[in-house]
Amino acid sequence: MIERRRGFDFAAHLVLALGVLIVMFPVYVTFVASTQTAQQIEQAPMSLAPGGHLTDNYRTALFEGGSFASRAPVGRMMYVSLVTALGIAIGKIAISLISAFAIVYFRFPLRNFFFWMIFVTLMLPVEVRIAPTYAVISNLGLLNNFGGLILPLIASATATFLFRQFFLTVPDELAEAARIDGAGPMRFFFTILLPLSTTNIAAMFVIQFIYGWNQYLWPLIVTTSEDMYPIVIGIKRMIGGGDAANEWNLIMATAMLAMIPPALVVILMQRWFVKGLIETEK
Amino acid sequence: MEKRAVFRSPWLPYALVAPQLAITIIFFFWPAGQALYQSVLLQDAFGTSVQFVGLENFSALFNDEGYIASFQITAIFSILVAVSGLAVSLVLAVFADHVIKGALAYKTLLIWPYAVAPAIAGVLWLFLFSPTLGVVAHALSTVGVNWNHVLDANQSLALIVMAAVWKQISYNFIFFLAGLQAIPKSLIEAAAIDGAGPVRRFATIIFPLLSPTTFFLLVVNLVFAFFETFAIVDAVTQGGPGQATSILVYKVYHDGFKALDLGSSAAQSVILMTIVITLTVLQFRFVEKKVSY
Amino acid sequence: MATLELRGVQKSYGGNVVVHGIDMAIDKSEFVVIVGPSGCGKSTLLRMVAGLEEITGGEIVIDGRIVNGLEPKDRDIAMVFQNYALYPHMSVFDNMAYGLKIRDLPRAEIDQRVREAARILEIEALLDRRPKQLSGGQRQRVAMGRAIVRHPKVFLFDEPLSNLDAKLRVQMRLQLQKLHRRLGVTSLYVTHDQVEAMTLGHRIIVMNAGRAEQIGSPKDIYGHPATTFVAGFIGAPPMNLMKGRVSADGRSFELGGPNAIKLPAPAATMGGREVTFGVRPEHLQLGGGAFSMHVEMVESLGADHLIHGRVGEHDLIVRADPDSGCAPGLTAAVGFEPAAVHWFDPTTSQRLA
Numbered sequence: 001m002i003e004r005r006r007g008f009d010f011a012a013h014l015v016l017a018l019g020v021l022i023v024m025f026p027v028y029v030t031f032v033a034s035t036q037t038a039q040q041i042e043q044a045p046m047s048l049a050p051g052g053h054l055t056d057n058y059r060t061a062l063f064e065g066g067s068f069a070s071r072a073p074v075g076r077m078m079y080v081s082l083v084t085a086l087g088i089a090i091g092k093i094a095i096s097l098i099s100a101f102a103i104v105y106f107r108f109p110l111r112n113f114f115f116w117m118i119f120v121t122l123m124l125p126v127e128v129r130i131a132p133t134y135a136v137i138s139n140l141g142l143l144n145n146f147g148g149l150i151l152p153l154i155a156s157a158t159a160t161f162l163f164r165q166f167f168l169t170v171p172d173e174l175a176e177a178a179r180i181d182g183a184g185p186m187r188f189f190f191t192i193l194l195p196l197s198t199t200n201i202a203a204m205f206v207i208q209f210i211y212g213w214n215q216y217l218w219p220l221i222v223t224t225s226e227d228m229y230p231i232v233i234g235i236k237r238m239i240g241g242g243d244a245a246n247e248w249n250l251i252m253a254t255a256m257l258a259m260i261p262p263a264l265v266v267i268l269m270q271r272w273f274v275k276g277l278i279e280t281e282k
Numbered sequence: 283m284e285k286r287a288v289f290r291s292p293w294l295p296y297a298l299v300a301p302q303l304a305i306t307i308i309f310f311f312w313p314a315g316q317a318l319y320q321s322v323l324l325q326d327a328f329g330t331s332v333q334f335v336g337l338e339n340f341s342a343l344f345n346d347e348g349y350i351a352s353f354q355i356t357a358i359f360s361i362l363v364a365v366s367g368l369a370v371s372l373v374l375a376v377f378a379d380h381v382i383k384g385a386l387a388y389k390t391l392l393i394w395p396y397a398v399a400p401a402i403a404g405v406l407w408l409f410l411f412s413p414t415l416g417v418v419a420h421a422l423s424t425v426g427v428n429w430n431h432v433l434d435a436n437q438s439l440a441l442i443v444m445a446a447v448w449k450q451i452s453y454n455f456i457f458f459l460a461g462l463q464a465i466p467k468s469l470i471e472a473a474a475i476d477g478a479g480p481v482r483r484f485a486t487i488i489f490p491l492l493s494p495t496t497f498f499l500l501v502v503n504l505v506f507a508f509f510e511t512f513a514i515v516d517a518v519t520q521g522g523p524g525q526a527t528s529i530l531v532y533k534v535y536h537d538g539f540k541a542l543d544l545g546s547s548a549a550q551s552v553i554l555m556t557i558v559i560t561l562t563v564l565q566f567r568f569v570e571k572k573v574s575y
Numbered sequence: 576m577a578t579l580e581l582r583g584v585q586k587s588y589g590g591n592v593v594v595h596g597i598d599m600a601i602d603k604s605e606f607v608v609i610v611g612p613s614g615c616g617k618s619t620l621l622r623m624v625a626g627l628e629e630i631t632g633g634e635i636v637i638d639g640r641i642v643n644g645l646e647p648k649d650r651d652i653a654m655v656f657q658n659y660a661l662y663p664h665m666s667v668f669d670n671m672a673y674g675l676k677i678r679d680l681p682r683a684e685i686d687q688r689v690r691e692a693a694r695i696l697e698i699e700a701l702l703d704r705r706p707k708q709l710s711g712g713q714r715q716r717v718a719m720g721r722a723i724v725r726h727p728k729v730f731l732f733d734e735p736l737s738n739l740d741a742k743l744r745v746q747m748r749l750q751l752q753k754l755h756r757r758l759g760v761t762s763l764y765v766t767h768d769q770v771e772a773m774t775l776g777h778r779i780i781v782m783n784a785g786r787a788e789q790i791g792s793p794k795d796i797y798g799h800p801a802t803t804f805v806a807g808f809i810g811a812p813p814m815n816l817m818k819g820r821v822s823a824d825g826r827s828f829e830l831g832g833p834n835a836i837k838l839p840a841p842a843a844t845m846g847g848r849e850v851t852f853g854v855r856p857e858h859l860q861l862g863g864g865a866f867s868m869h870v871e872m873v874e875s876l877g878a879d880h881l882i883h884g885r886v887g888e889h890d891l892i893v894r895a896d897p898d899s900g901c902a903p904g905l906t907a908a909v910g911f912e913p914a915a916v917h918w919f920d921p922t923t924s925q926r927l928a
Contacts, residue, residue, distance in 0.1 A: 008480070012377040013384075019374045020391045023451060026406040028285075029417055033409065042415055095301040102298035107288045114299050118475075121310050122562070127531050128554050131538040131547055133309060135335030140308075152309040160302065175289075175658035176627055181721070182648035185289040191296045191673075195664040206747030216513035217531075221539060232401040236517045239405065252409065255402055262397035266381030267390060274393070278460050290646075 013273045033059070033252035052103045057253040064257070067134050074254050077231040082151075082261065084230055087150040088150050088212030096159035096204075097197070102187055103160075104167040105175065118157045126152060126218050134221050136167045149230070153215065159204050162276065166200050167193070203276015210262045231258040312360035314555070319426070335430060339549035348525060349550075356529040359443065360507035367447045367503055370495065371454030376484070379462045391457070396452040400445075400510055404517030407445040431519070436524035438519050442527055445514045450506060454499050461495035462488070501565040505558060514538070576603040576756075577638035577651075577728035577761055579624070585632035586619050591593035594619055594709070595632060595785045595805060601778075604759040608776035610766055616785040617765045618733060627766050638728055650679075653722035654731040655740060659714045661706040662720075667693075668702040671721045687722075691722040696750075697756070702805045710735075712743045725757065728794050730762040736771065748774055769809050773797065781805045803924040806917060813880060814855045818887045821845040827902050828852050841912035850927065853917035856881070859893040861901065863910010868893075870905045882907065883903050 029048070033041055036051030061182050062075040101114050104107075126133065133152050142148035170193065178188045194201075227236070234256060238251045266273055343349045378388055391506045398406075410418045411431060418428040427514070431437040465488060473483045489496075510529045515521060520538065521528035528536065534554065538547030578626055579601040586594040594616040602608050609617040622628040626647035634641050642650045646695075660671050669675055675685045693699045696716040696794055706714055715735060722730055736744045748771060755775075756761060766772060772779050773793045779787045781796060781804070785837070789801040800806035806814045819830045825846040828836040831858055861882070868884035875897065882893040882901050891908055918927040 001414065001423055007822075009381070012380045015373065015377045016392075018382065019370075019377075020388060023392060023395055026403075026410055026448065027398075027455070030406050030411060038561060044416060048415055048417070049447040054544045083317055086298050095305065098298040099302040102295040106291065106298075108295045111295070111512055117311075118299075118302060118306060121306055122318060124310070124314065124558060125505075125509050127512060127534075128551050129317055130535065131544060131551065132313035132320065135316065136308065136313055151305065155305045155309040157302075157306075171658060171660065172664065173656045173658050176625075176647075177654070177656060177660035177662075177721075178673075179289070179627070180625060180647045180652065180654050181725075182677040185294060186373035186496075187677065188289075192662055192664075210397050213397075214401070214513075215536065216399065216516070220516070221535075232399045232513070235405055236401055236513075239517075240409070248409065248415070251405070255405055258402055259398055261437045262399075266394050266397040270390060270393065274460070277456055281310070 004164075015017060030252045030255050033248055035250050035255050037249045038249050042227045053249065057249050058257070061250045061257065069150055074231065074257060075233065076227055077229050078232040078257060078261075080228055081230040081232070081258070083146055083217070084149045084215070085212035085261075087146060088153050088215075089208035091150060092154040092159050092208050093204050095154065096157070097194070097201075098189075098228045100163035100167055101193065102158050103163055107183065118160055121156045122158065124155075130221055131218065133218075134261060135251075135275060137222055143222060144224045144228050149215075149219055149228070150212075153212065153218065159208065163197065166197060166278065170196060197274055200276060202269055202272040206265055207276060208275040209265050212264045283503070299526065308497065311451040317548045321542055323548075324545050325422045335545070339545045343546065343549055343553070350530075352528050352530050352533045354440070355527065356508065356531075359439065359446075359511075360460040360504050361529075362439075362443045363446045363507040363511070364500055364503035366443070367454055368499055371451050371499075372458050372496075375452070375455050375458035375462055376457055376488075380532055393452050394453050395449065396456075398449060399513065401513035403445050403516050404442070404514035407441060407448065408518045411441055424470045431523075433522055433523055438523055438527050442511065442514050442518055443448055445509060445518060446511050449514070450503060454503070457495055457499055458492070461492050465491050489563075490529070498565060501561050504561060508554070508557070510524060576759055578603055578636075578750070578752040579666045579729055579761055579763065580636040581624075581633070582632060583633035583668060584623060584635060586616070586623060587627065587631045588769065590635050593785050594623075597780070597782075597787050599780060599787070599790055600765070601761060604761055604779050605778065606762045606764065606775060608754050608764045608772040608778075609780045609782060610769055610772035610808075611691055611774075611782035612767060614784075615782040617767075617782050620782070621733055621763060621765045622729055625652060625727070626650055635786050647691050649726040651726040652731055652735065653725045655715075655730075657716045657734040659706070659718040659738075661714055661717055663706050664704050666705060667698065667709075667717050667720075668780045668791050670706070672715060674721065674725050679694050688726075689720070692723040695723070696720050696752070703928070711739050712725060712747060715747060717738065728761065732762065732764040732766075734766055735764075736766070736768070742897065744768075744771075751754075764839050769811065773809065777810075781808060783808075799926065800853075801926050803851055803853070806919070810855055810857075812856050813895070814853045814917070815859070815889075815891045816851055816853045816919075817891075818848050818849075818851050821847060822847045823847045829903075830887045830889060832887055834889075836865075836886075837864060838867065838916070839911065842916075842918070845918060845927070849918040849919045851924070853919060854911055854915050856894040857891040858911050858915035859891075861893065861895050861907055863908060865910045867906050867908050870901055870903050870907050873901055884909075 032048060032050050034057055035054040036046065037053055040046065041052060063073050070100055088179045098201055099118065103111060121206060137143055137152065138146075142151065155181075174192060175188060183191065214232060215230065216232050218232050222232070231254070235251065235254050238254065239246055320336060322336055324335045324339070334455050374392060378385065381388065410416050410548070411429060413419055413430040413432060416429075422429045429437060433443045457552045469487060469491070470483060474489050478486065509527075511529065511533065515527055515529060519527045521532050530550065531554065534547050534550045537543045538548065581597050581599045581601075584594065584600060585592065585596050597609070600800065611617050613770060619628060623630050626642070627889060628633075628644050634643055637650060637652070638640070638763045665673070669821040670766055671692060672685050673687045674817065675688065680688075680841060690699070695813060696719060698713060698716050699716070701709060702711060706717070718735070719789060736747050739747060752775060764771075764775060776793060778790065778792055779796050780790045783804050789805045790797055796805060796809050798807065800814075803816055817830060819828055821828055821842055823846050823863055825841040828838060828850075830836065845909075851877060866884045866886060868914050870884045872883040874881040874883070878897070880895045880897050880899055882895055882899070882903065884893065884907060891909075893907070895901065919925065920927055
């Protein structure tokens with residue numbers, strides 16, 4: 001906008017502040033609830049000022065579980081979520097980097113066929129194929145373990161696409177100079193292509209970590225014992241029927257804990273993340 | 283697109299694509315194929331009796347009131363989520379593009395919720411609107427609105443819409459902001475010199491130039507509303523009251539894993555697959571036409 | 576230093592022949608320039624020598640060894656690219672050392688070679704910098720340094736100066752000449768700039784549409800162009816070429832209509848023939864008696880004037896002194912020496928005498 005009207009500036013800040021307020025309000029309430037006792041919450045309406053039970057609640061949640069409905073220690077669930085998210089992020093990035101490298105830098109029979117096979121996976125999220133994928137996992141004996149949690153979710157091609165787009169923008173002469181210098185394809189990959197791709201890898205890491213951490217439907221189906229629940233499942237299970245019996249303070253503490261790692265990843269890597277998100281969808 | 287500089291090796295490229303291909307075949311093509319196969323079978327929960335029934339599962343679905351209702355709910359839900367999500371994010375993006383002071387703080391605060399899992403978003407909003415101890419539910423009752431989404435189907439729908447939109451604001455915001463910043467300043471300045479005020483500039487120049495982004499986000503939001511909202515529904519309403527918020531993806535899960543009607547669930551999966559593919563292809567075609575590299 | 580031989584080197588894509596059988600024997604320490612317009616196949620030829628393109632036919636022989644099937648790294652060659660192709664994430668030192676590290680040279684030797692090359696190219700102060708911190712000319716020198724440290728048998732240059740501004744190009748040309756005199760490595764150099772070709776090459780290959788129109792020393796190519804293409808391509812401003820017929824007695828060249836050029840010496844052998852007549856602008860003199868032309872425009876270059884004129888349907892350029900007194904609208908008398916005439920066959924474009 002060109003006009004610098006005072007009124008417009010003020011309106012802009014007002015709207016943005018309002019937006020931030022709306023966005024942050026649920027989180028604030030959650031935080032407050034996590035610092036109070038169960039009884040304080042049940043006396044609706046709950047006070048909007050933080051209570052004094054922060055350490056108590058978090059300690060209980062982490063080590064003793066969130067409510068009568070689910071006695072799984074939150075610490076364990078956070079661990080499961082962490083391993084799953086890291087496994088998905090790292091696994092996906094690794095196989096996508098080498099696939100994209102092969103597709104862009106080599107010419108070989110069936111190349112286009114393989115490319116389209118991988119591209120097709122972009123179109124179908126895991127929710128669409130849950131029942132048969134469950135059967136496959138069951139047959140492979142991967143139920144209720146990390147393999148089952150991680151492997152089906154690294155099948156989609158978003159990372160391969162991003163890396164392919166990026167590799168296509170790397171100047172040809174770089175590869176030719178490396179070839180003349182004596183570098184074979186893998187040396188080129190590790191000493192030149194990868195260092196140039198760090199921004200894209202970082203962005204992909206953020207996106208995939210969050211994707212992995214926030215998975216719900218698939219872990220719901222594939223895990224059967226409490227010690228393999230990721231935390232997003234654990235929270236839902238804590239909410240037994242009827243609010244009165246729930247220890248909402250512990251549930252909210254768990255919710256806060258569940259939000260922290262992905263939020264940290266996003267905030268710390270914000271710049272790469274935004275850039276990567278936009279590049280992915282081109 | 284072709285690269286001129288290629289390496290030569292008879293075996294290396296195959297070795298490099300092998301891991302991804304293996305995963306794709308085992309965890310994507312095989313299950314997808316199974317879904318197609320199962321959708322034309324009638325089998326009991328344990329698979330001991332299997333009967334080929336052609337398209338019967340599909341026709342049964344289209345004659346099933348519950349399924350049709352689910353379709354309608356999903357359609358309403360998706361449109362509500364997509365439209366409100368886009369509108370709110372667009373407004374925020376427009377203003378965020380305009381301010382200079384504190385821009386980074388606003389952006390960070392509006393972007394980080396991308397990290398929140400849909401499941402958790404559901405739980406947060408459930409807590410806010412809990413009929414007995416929700417802060418907002420209580421506030422509403424003081425102004426005369428009786429909030430009980432456990433009993434009221436419309437309120438139930440409203441709640442999951444709010445949770446879903448809240449979750450999507452960040453994502454839409456990022457893209458709208460990028461889209462706005464990609465519009466050359468010179469165009470806006472030319473319009474201003476031509477005499478167009480801010481509202482007219484927005485309507486006749488900015489919004490049309492934003493249309494590829496808008497269309498892309500529309501499709502993404504629809505796909506999100508179709509699938510990723512499963513967690514929200516499961517956390518907040520479990521499809522209830524009754525079947526009032528049982529969106530299609532929830533029904534697939536319910537019929538397949540709770541009711542154990544595999545054939546029907548598979549058929550529903552196939553229908554969902556078709557919808558997504560259509561949406562994706564549409565988006566690809568449309569965006570490819572309008573966007574130049 | 577090595578010999579480089581091209582025997583019938585050919586390249587085709589599908590049924591499309593892009594380079595038609597090129598033959599040339601290059602001596603040790605010779606600097607050969609491949610020059611031609613865009614799309615003539617010169618880069619393709621260079622890349623075949625480098626091993627970056629497959630050879631469809633013929634052989635490439637380096638130091639007596641046929642290298643057709645060898646990877647670039649096994650041919651003992653080094654290449655300087657038009658876009659420098661420096662590894663952006665490495666320092667200048669690492670850029671130059673990359674190829675040596677791959678060959679497992681001891682660190683001490685790598686260090687010594689890199690520093691020596693840096694000294695020759697006067698880039699010692701830049702060894703710790705990244706490519707993006709360097710100017711175009713500095714980057715080009717780093718690219719050359721990367722080639723030098725390898726001590727290869729053959730240097731290949733792919734239009735290395737095209738991305739530099741005019742002034743820098745002149746400086747770098749001199750640098751290249753000095754470098755070659757010092758190192759004496761057999762070199763193959765591709766360019767579209769005929770000035771680079773004339774000044775740098777011991778011998779020149781002039782290419783057009785995939786064929787070598789002429790191979791020879793700059794003097795030969797300038798003085799005795801083998802085809803009208805070479806005649807028009809080498810030399811700036813380009814040679815004046817006109818189609819017409821030599822009179823039966825060989826004393827004049829008829830341009831059609833009343834226009835004719837009086838030949839200072841009779842061309843007896845050409846009598847009565849249809850020919851293409853060529854004479855360079857710098858060999859035309861004002862005030863001579865061969866023909867008159869109508870002056871259309873005068874371009875002043877400071878040291879010279881380019882006089883654009885017209886005879887009948889033909890446009891001509893004459894290079895003259897600044898104080899010629901020529902001006903648009905006037906008629907100028909033009910003459911030339913007998914030795915300045917070039918005759919070509921009008922259909923085959925080949926040189927006649």
